[in-house]
Amino acid sequence: MLILQDLAKTYRTRAGEVKALDGVSLRIDQGEFIAVCGPSGSGKTTLLMMIAAMLRPSRGTVQFEDRDLYQMTGAARAKFRARNIGFVFQMFHLVPYLNVLENVLLAGAVARSGDGRARAEESLQRLGLGHRIGHRPSELSAGEKQRTAIARALLNRPKLILADEPTGNLDSQNAEGVLRHLQSFQRDGGTIIMATHGLAAQGFATRTIDLREGRLA
Amino acid sequence: MLIIRMIFKEIWHRKVNFLLAVLAATTAVAFLVAFFTASKASERETARLMLSMGYNLHVIAKDADVGVFLMTGLADKTMPEAYVGKLAAQNSISYNHLLATLERKMKWRGVEVILTGLAPEVCPPGQQKQAMTFRVEPGTAYVGHHIAEVLAVQKGDTVDVNGKALRVERCLAEAGGLDDMRIQCSLRDAQEILGLPGRITQIKAVDCLCFEKGDPVTTLRKEIGSILPETQVLQVKSLANARAKQRQMIRNVFAVMLPFVIMACGVWIGVLAIMNVRDRRPEIGLLRALGYDTVQVMLLFLGKALLVGLFGAAAGFLLGTELGLRFGPRVFEITAQAMLRPESSLFVLACILAPLFAMAASLVPTVIAVTYDPATTLREE
Structure with missing residues (x-):
């Protein structure tokens, strides 16, 4: 499903060049739950952003179902991302002025997948947020915020979910709940790539990848 | 969304x-x-405010002596009354408030006065404005302050001016100038009194060239000259400049x-x-x-x-x-x-x-x- 070939990313800073990723090659099949582990600054988020078609590599290619993402135009990549990839972030990234339902529907506007509202409501019910759909993010607990973000990620029925430290701001109970929802997506045939520090999170993964200073350990 | x-x-x-x-x-x-x-x-x-300072444009007959006009404010030659109609009929012109007058010095009851006949003020098409001066109805007169005082003329009197009876409509307040020496009547009455039917001595007007660059009087002379070649145009610069x-x-x-x-x-x-x-x-x-x-x-x-x-x-x-x-x-x-x-x-x-x-x-x-x-x-x- 996903083939990463010799991926590298170099940032230029005032202090000089920083290699965030250096020659990562990887093959990920559909239905896998990949945990990307490694200390802070090891390149986990950079790797996720490249797979998300949001960060052009300095070197190498990202092939998603035989399509080279960075050969596409920016607009085509944006559309591709909307239809195929869901995101879950550590900081939730919910829009503060929209309620729970609207935050979920935000993902549907671009993908135009149709019947978004019914699916959003159904998804929120399944995630235990049926009673919260009219609430603003500021009125939710951390666990509820992350479940809202998962509902948003699932709305367009993506093939891949990229999760960047999704349990980083959650207590163990909420973290486990979130991971179970992600696992359920994977069991339905979806693919998950999750950057994480947590050992508990790694327990849900079907494969763990260790990154050290931008390289596969 | x-x-x-x-x-x-x-x-x-x-x-x-x-x-x-x-x-x-x-x-x-x-x-x-x-x-x-x-x-x-x-x-x-x-x-x-500027209008209250008076007309700043004077159109007089081509053969009138400019020197006399500048010294006395009176043109010594007449021109056809129809000229004012010609000016008023023009579109897109740079003047307004056209007032035809017939003025002559004359002796009245032993005093030298200026008889001034005033036609109703007219404006070119599309530039209708409120008249700057009063309208004198036929058979009536407005008497200047000094004349009224010296000759004891009062509002409501009927006066005889060279055989023409005029009822005094108003005795004007002191102006401190030539107006104090005027007997103002309608143009028709003045023409009858002076025996100059269909004649006027000048057309007074206000120019509308406040925002123009260059010398406005050149523009006005060209404009009016093409309509009334038998006239000459004088502009009171101090008034025009103050307005502009x-x-x-x-x-x-x-x-x-x-x-x-x-x-x-x-x-x-x-x-x-x-x-x-x-x-x-x-x-x-x-x-x-x-x-x-x-x-x-x-x-x-x-x-x-x-x-x-x-x-x-x-x-x-x-x-x-x-x-x-x-x-x-x-x-x-x-x-x-x-x-x-x-x-x-x-x-x-x-x-x-x-x-x-x-x-x-x-x-x-x-x-x-x-x-x-x-x-x-x-x-x-």
């Missing part, structure tokens, strides 16, 4: 930011409305102030828009990650700017008009009643210009917003 719905929700969420931006647009629009209303009023006021300078000054004051106000309000809106963009960086990053393209993100910010402009236009129009109504009478004492009315055309203009202005001020912040690298934003967060 519709972008429009997001715009309204965001505005409601960040009310203070929106209200401050609307305030900036309101200030700019209020100033514009006040400027146009006031400039119109001030032009009217100035014109009225006064009107120009008002225009200059606003021309200097306006750009500063517009610029300050533009910067104000721009700074608020930049702050708004900074506050919304994570949201912009998220939208880009979800696949929203440049146009959609731009619409979020420019749509908000559009609303800022529309609200600012409405509030600014109301504020500017209210300020005009409240403070106008103190500034424009003479024409206050005439000028103090809401100008609906300004409202339409404000509704078009204010949103464009707000969007222009928000353009740079919007470009900043769409160029944010979503990967960087989301990674930083």
